[in-house]
Amino acid sequence: MSNDNGKDQNFIFRVRRFDPEKDPKPYYQDFTVPCPPGMVVLDGLWYIKENLDPSLSWRSSCRMGVCGSCGMMLNGKPHLACHTQVRELAKDILLVAPLPNFDIVRDLVPDLGPMMDKHRALNTRTIRDDGEEMLKPTDQYWQDPEDLVKYLQFAYCIKCGCCMAACPTLATDERYSGPMPLAQGYRYLVDTRDGAFKDRVKQLSGEQGPWRCHYAGECSAVCPKGVDPARAIQLMKRQLVFDYLRLSKLRYRKPAGLLPQEKRAKERREGIAEPPEFTVEGATSLQ
Amino acid sequence: MSIKNTKLWTWHVLAGLILIFLLGLHMLGFHMNDVLHMVEGDPLDWSTVSERAQALSQAVFYILFLGFALYHGLYGLRNILLELNISDGTAGFVNKLLVVAGVLLFAFGTWAAIASWNLAKATV
Secondary structure (H helix, E strand, O other): OOOOOOOOEEEEEEEEEOOOOOOOOOEEEEEEEEEOOOOEHHHHHHHHHHHOOOOOOOOOOOOOOOOOOOEEEEOOEEEEHHHOEHHHHOOOEEEEEOOOOOOEEEOOEEOOHHHHHHHHHOOOOOOOOOHHHHHOOOOOEOOOHHHHHHHHHHHHOOOOOHHHHHOHHHHHOOOOOOHHHHHHHHHHHOOOOOOOHHHHHHHHOOOOOOOOOOOOOHHHHHOOOOOOHHHHHHHHHHHHHHHHOOOOOHHHOOOOOEOOHHHOOOOOOOOOOOOOOOOOOOOOOOO | OOOOHHHHHHHHHHHHHHHHHHHHHHHHHHHOHHHHOOOOOOOOOHHHHHHHHOOHHHHHHHHHHHHHHHHHHHHHHHHHHHOOOOOHHHHHHHHHHHHHHHHHHHHHHHHHHHHHHHHHHHOO
């Protein structure tokens, strides 16, 4: 149980250090950090940098679990440092290490580049034929709430890499795309606004697909945003198998068009405020 | 590599389901006969075995069983080998080796099943 008596409690932050230009191999260094109740690990790291060792390196930005920058191993499990309270995780010693399954740039900074390359390689964006409408949208594409729910939770992914660090398959097989890119691949595979289902199926049927997944489920267990990549991967397999057996309706789906007239509200509902005027000259709005 | 994994994986799953069905028939007929009485007499008695071996359906049953078991097992072995972080060239060699091994084992097993069927007919 955490000590929430309102007083500071000293914790040992046992931080893995590594400077590839100086150190032959990584090592651990202890720092004593006074932690008041509610203090998150990221605040502890800032305390170390400001008071004990300014050379400590990590990556962070938003401080509120949105940007996905501060993923790291805390007491052996991937977490967001800004999202994890010290007293909830540790009694007296907190082990802080960079995410595994990535090369280390320095100290707690993993090289997320290969993950982003795999993400990009799966064409994780909406692909349609009406390029002009996409570049200069005149309206919004229409999507049923039921269709939105099919991929919504996967769209909450912040690309922090925690799932990639927890994946046992990725630990031994660097060619495996991994849970984050595959979950995002599924997110676009079932998005009714997308028009590249056949191309995606063809690509996912190759080595970039979900076939190496053992369904260990660790990716879903550690996701700080509650995304379930393991589920996305299993649903992706099901879509691909159904498509191979010609049982999938998505193959014959046309990408959703613009909002039809009959779906538009006839009048503006009461109580909804008008949007504010633009403060930037030349700015335009969708209808 | 241009291997269509969707096709391979789908057949891996289907082969597993078919194996459960075929193995179920085998178990029910030969090992649980005391309970279910699907075969007359003792299914492991020589005369029963000899009579059963003369049926073409028996040979077809074992050829199918062999084919699906080989595919299911070798696909699983391939997955294990490919996870050893081997190079693309080695992975290609593994794929070819497993295909050749599977075809040879299937040919040998098919020959054995047909030969035993012919032998059983000749001993009548």
